[in-house]
Amino acid sequence: MSSQRSVAIVGAGLGGLACARILQLRNIPVVVYEREASMSARQQGGSLDMHPDTGFAVLEMAQLADEFKKVARYEDQGIKLIGMDGTLHFDSEAGDHWDTEDDGNRPEVDRIQLRQIFLDALTPDTVKWGQGVSKVVEKDNKVTVHFIDSALEPAVHDFVVGADGAWSRVRPAISPAVPEYSGMIYIDNFIKDVQKKYPHLADFLKSGIALVLGDNKGLISQRNANDVVRVYSAFRKPTSWPEEVGLKALVDGGRWDEANQLLLKQYEGWNTPATGYFQVPPFSMDIRPLYALRHHSWDTNAHMTLVGDAHMVAPPNGVGANYAMLDGAELGVVIAENVSANEEEWLKAIKAYENKIQQRAWASQNEEFSFGLMISEGDSAARAAATLKQAFAAAAQK
Ligand SMILES: Cc1cc2nc3c(=O)[nH]c(=O)nc-3n(C[C@H](O)[C@H](O)[C@H](O)COP(=O)(O)OP(=O)(O)OC[C@H]3O[C@@H](n4cnc5c(N)ncnc54)[C@H](O)[C@@H]3O)c2cc1C
Numbered sequence: 001m002s003s004q005r006s007v008a009i010v011g012a013g014l015g016g017l018a019c020a021r022i023l024q025l026r027n028i029p030v031v032v033y034e035r036e037a038s039m040s041a042r043q044q045g046g047s048l049d050m051h052p053d054t055g056f057a058v059l060e061m062a063q064l065a066d067e068f069k070k071v072a073r074y075e076d077q078g079i080k081l082i083g084m085d086g087t088l089h090f091d092s093e094a095g096d097h098w099d100t101e102d103d104g105n106r107p108e109v110d111r112i113q114l115r116q117i118f119l120d121a122l123t124p125d126t127v128k129w130g131q132g133v134s135k136v137v138e139k140d141n142k143v144t145v146h147f148i149d150s151a152l153e154p155a156v157h158d159f160v161v162g163a164d165g166a167w168s169r170v171r172p173a174i175s176p177a178v179p180e181y182s183g184m185i186y187i188d189n190f191i192k193d194v195q196k197k198y199p200h201l202a203d204f205l206k207s208g209i210a211l212v213l214g215d216n217k218g219l220i221s222q223r224n225a226n227d228v229v230r231v232y233s234a235f236r237k238p239t240s241w242p243e244e245v246g247l248k249a250l251v252d253g254g255r256w257d258e259a260n261q262l263l264l265k266q267y268e269g270w271n272t273p274a275t276g277y278f279q280v281p282p283f284s285m286d287i288r289p290l291y292a293l294r295h296h297s298w299d300t301n302a303h304m305t306l307v308g309d310a311h312m313v314a315p316p317n318g319v320g321a322n323y324a325m326l327d328g329a330e331l332g333v334v335i336a337e338n339v340s341a342n343e344e345e346w347l348k349a350i351k352a353y354e355n356k357i358q359q360r361a362w363a364s365q366n367e368e369f370s371f372g373l374m375i376s377e378g379d380s381a382a383r384a385a386a387t388l389k390q391a392f393a394a395a396a397q398k
Contacts, residue, residue, distance in 0.1 A: 004028070004029075004340050005158035005159045005339050005340070006157045006158045006159070007023065007028065007029070007030045007157065007159050007160075007161070007335060007339075008031050008032070008033060008143075008155065008157040008160050008161070009031070009033070009160075010145070010160060010162055010163060010164045010168075010169065011033075011162070011164035011165060011310070012032050012036075012115075012119070012129075013163060013164075013308065013324065014111075014114065014115065014118070014321050014324050014328070015307040015324030015325060015327055015328040016032055016161065016163030016164075016308075016328060017032070017115060017122070017127075017328070018118065018324070018326075018328035018329045018332070019161055019307060019329065019331050019332045019335075020032050020122055020126055020127075020332075021064070021118055021121055021329075021332070022061060022062060022328070022329050022332025022333060022336070023332045023335060024122060024123060024126070025062070025063065030126065031126065031155075032122075032126055032127045032128065033128050033131040033132070033133055033145065033155075034127050034130075034132075035130075035131070035133070035148070036129065036130070037129055037130045038129050039115065039119065039129075045230075046110070046111065046188075046190075046222050046224055047073070047076065047108045047110050047111070047225070047230070048109060048110075048114065048321045048322075049077065049106040049107065049108050049109075050072070050106065050109060050114075050322065051106055052105050054319070054322035054323060054325065054326045055322035055325050055326070056068075057326070058325040058326055058328075058329040059117075059325075061329050061333075062118070062121065064118070064121055067117045067120075068109065068114070068117060071109055071110075071113045071117075071225070072107035072108070073107055073108040073109065073223075074107045075207055076108040076207045076208050076223050077092070077107065077207075077208055078091075078092050078093045078207045078208030079091075079092045079208055079210075079211070080092070080093075080208070080209070080211065081211050081213065081381050081384055081385045081388065082210060082211065082212045082272060083212070083213070083214055083381040083382060084212065084213070084269070084271070084379070084381070085270075085271050086271040086272050087382075089385035090384075090388055092208070093206070093207070108208070108223075110224050110225045111321070113225065114321075130149070131147055131149070132147060132148040132149070133145055133146065133147060133148070133164065133169045133170070134146045134147060134148045134169060135169055136169065136170050136304065137173070138173060138301070138303050138304070141158070141302075142156050142158060143156070143157050143159070143173075143304060145157065145160060158303065159302075159303055159304070159305075159335070160304045161305060161306070161307060161328075161331065162174075162304065162305070162306040162310045163306075163307045163310060163324075163328060164310055165308070165309045165313070166179050166291055166293070166309045166310070166313035167179075168306065168310035170304055170306065170310065171306060173301075174298050174299070174301045174304050174305075174306070175296065175298035175306075175311075177293055177296050177298070178293075179291035179292060179293045179313050180291060180292055180294075181290075182289075182290045182291060183236055183237075184234060184236050184289075184290045184315055184375055185234070185235050185287065185288065185289050185290065186233070186234050186288040186290060187232070187233040187234075187235075187242075187247070187251070187285065187287055187288075188230070188231075188232050188287075188288055189230075189231050189256070189282035189283070189285040189286075190224070190229065190230045190282065190283050190284060191228065191231065191277065191280055191281075191282060191283065192228055192283055193227055194228065194229045195227050196227060198276070198280055200273060200276060201229065201273065201276050201277060201280070202229075203273075204272075204274060204276070205223055205229060206223075207223055208222070208223060209221070209222045209223070210222075210274065211374060211384075212272045212381070213374050213375070213380045213384060214270070214378065214379055214381055215377065215378065215380075216235065216236040216237075216375055216376060216377055217233075217234060217235055217236070217266065217375065218233070218235075218374060218375050219231070219232075219267060219270070219272070219274045219275070219277070220232040220233075221277060229277070231277045231282075233266070235375070239289045242287050245262065247263070248287060251286070251287055256281070256282045256285045257281060259285055260278040260279070260282065263278050290316075292313060292314045292315060292365075293311065293312060293313050294314075294362075294365050295362050295365065296311055296312060296361070297358050298311075298354075300347060300351040300354055302346060302350065305331065305350055305353065307324060307327035307328045307331055307357070308320070308323065308324025308325075308327050308328065311327075311361065312357075312358075312361035312364075314364070314365060317364060319364050323361065323364065326360075327357045330353060330356065330357070331353055334349050334352075334353045337349070373387060
């Protein structure tokens, strides 16, 4: 290949944006096709902690660490694990630390702020909003990108990056894998002006994240920027459950106060101020069944690859966004360094990238401390706390 390959990214999530930024820093032209109409088209989800060797390392590679530090919340790194009876099993603010170099070094940031930092750094018009991809088709060493909006002319590229999340439209062109239901559902809502209007709830959470756990359920609250608290009600239930109990109709119909009453009933007998979250009006409500793609691999293709959730979606385990960013940034470097390489060298480089991201993803999927452990039978808070303490003790010895 004598000329540069033309590159397109599908999906302007953190993985796609990190890849685009690294490419532009190295003067490689790139276009990003994004299904959403704009940055504010939907609720952006909660707060993410940036880990030093993954998410934060990418921010440094992308020359955006200073921008990040302006909005990073170093004060929100606390974690509490609480039982259904109110017993506090783990509290990082009261001395349960992990005592490694990561300790105190995983600042939080709202996803919307992080995404905006990357968007602001890209050259204008890099992201094509409202251009959702329906499928990609490989033919004659090119990839044709077809759009959901049939009025849009299909686009042809040499290389397409699937950064379009769990239900990627790029993935089916290179892999038959389909995410499987993890057995767990999150009902996600958020509350505004918590300190101002509901100081008793602010006092309960204080900072960071509080997980009240037990009997295959969880009530997880997380402080976000601007006096917002995000609340996840977590259940180990079949996907049909929200419909069966009438929750889906209430959520879809915007009857969120009634949905809250129904949720509150699920926590009957729990002795925690966290149930108070259901007594105040929420500002959004979504039902999220959680899916997973485990130990996923595929045959390397010279014209397409994947980053982030498109290849490794998992129930929240604290690394998804960090890894998506790292995948994207590492791929950006690989593309930039090989963009005019011959077929053999190019394929070798893409294969090496894929091996690396797959190994990383698989290792995280093998980790013991996961959402699956937390949302389990009986006193899961006590078990999760014990596992967490063991893991931190082991990490501190390294
Ligand atoms: C409740 C919850 C909490 C989490 N908490 C954390 C955490 O604390 N720390 C952490 O590291 N990770 C966390 N994660 C995981 C993290 O959110 C994901 O791993 C991460 O967002 C993956 O990034 P991505 O760029 O690969 O995909 P996504 O963030 O899913 O972005 C994909 C993008 O592609 C777009 N898109 C989708 N389909 C198309 C299409 N057909 N055409 C064009 N565009 C398309 C989407 O609109 C989106 O903008 C959490 C996940 C959940 C569900």
